[in-house]
Amino acid sequence: MSLRYAALGLLAQQPGSGYDLLKRFEYSMANVWPATQSQLYGELNRLAAAGLIEVTDIGPRGRKEYRVTDAGRADLLRWMTNPADDPPYRSAELLRVFLLGEMPTEQARAYVASVAERAETELARYEQLRDSMDWTVDDAGFYGRAALEFGLRAEAMEADWARWLIKEIDRRAR
Amino acid sequence: MSLRYAALGLLAQQPGSGYDLLKRFEYSMANVWPATQSQLYGELNRLAAAGLIEVTDIGPRGRKEYRVTDAGRADLLRWMTNPADDPPYRSAELLRVFLLGEMPTEQARAYVASVAERAETELARYEQLRDSMDWTVDDAGFYGRAALEFGLRAEAMEADWARWLIKEIDRRAR
DNA sequence: TCCATCATGTAACCAGTTACATGATTTC
DNA sequence: GAAATCATGTAACTGGTTACATGATGGA
Incomplete structure (x- = not known):
């Protein structure tokens, strides 16, 4: 729908x-x-x-x-x-997190690192989008900018989370 | 899949x-x-x-x-x-944000407020989940806790964003 | 003996995906 | 004249949704 x-x-x-x-x-x-x-x-x-x-x-x-x-x-x-x-929230990425224990720690760590990297790349892309558009004062521009702001914050959050998790994995391995 | x-x-x-x-x-x-x-x-x-x-x-x-x-x-x-x-990220909630200009400001504001509220409710539910489970040291527990941490951060971020947007809407209306 | 819980399944439908297919117009 | 762009469509398939359907077992 x-x-x-x-x-x-x-x-x-x-x-x-x-x-x-x-x-x-x-x-x-x-x-x-x-x-x-x-x-x-x-x-x-x-x-x-x-x-x-x-x-x-x-x-x-x-x-x-x-x-x-x-x-x-x-x-x-x-x-x-x-x-x-609305259809419910779904994330295969997070689903995978639940199962990270089924692979060797080294591989699990690498996966989380790749998540962090992907988030940072997306963040950069959104930042570029933000800087390249002229966010005129019309409604479509205003709310489009608001949606973009969500994307910026979401990717930053995800990158932070992934870096936090890497630290936790390392701490646990020691 | x-x-x-x-x-x-x-x-x-x-x-x-x-x-x-x-x-x-x-x-x-x-x-x-x-x-x-x-x-x-x-x-x-x-x-x-x-x-x-x-x-x-x-x-x-x-x-x-x-x-x-x-x-x-x-x-x-x-x-x-x-x-x-993986299937791509999808959010009907954000899709709606793009179209908020198609309704009266008052209604748009109310929608964003309902998003904030929903995020806070979910956050509380996740906090309760966090406090009610014993996050034993086995793999499933460790990574389940990691996934939960993502949920906690995501909902907190979303609530913050929605509150920010409400302020922006109010500022623009003035 | 009754109720909650345990336990598994089928079928019709709908939204989204992938691959393919075609042709007109403008620009160089 | 060739290539890029404009412009629209069909068909087979797959994953997920909704609604329905049935029956056994253990404990009060």
């Missing part, structure tokens, strides 16, 4: 074609809800069939310009106010 | 029935990879069919005692060392 509202929401912010949406999606929501081109196009067709968006124009190369309908806006708001039926 | 390795990993830590596993699962891995009873049982049958685990005994009420095989242990290690093909 979530991708459906990502698409609907993007259109609510600004009308456009699937292709337009895809580009805006990639450097924003795809960071918290990855999806492929095929998925997005499929979702747009389903949204149109459900009357939540509509085609306002067909341009060259079969380009379809979409716009959100009143019903679509209402449905978006309904979703926004119902976080209760 | 992940649930498969959760089940395999639990059995690698300690043999037991599906029912036994389910109980150990619920207060540990289910926090980072929720699954239902049906899913777990299905996974166990598939693991047995693939020769990664085996039934060592059938007790009363059709109870099947499972044990990991050598092939299973090898496959677990293979998965542990290949974090690259």
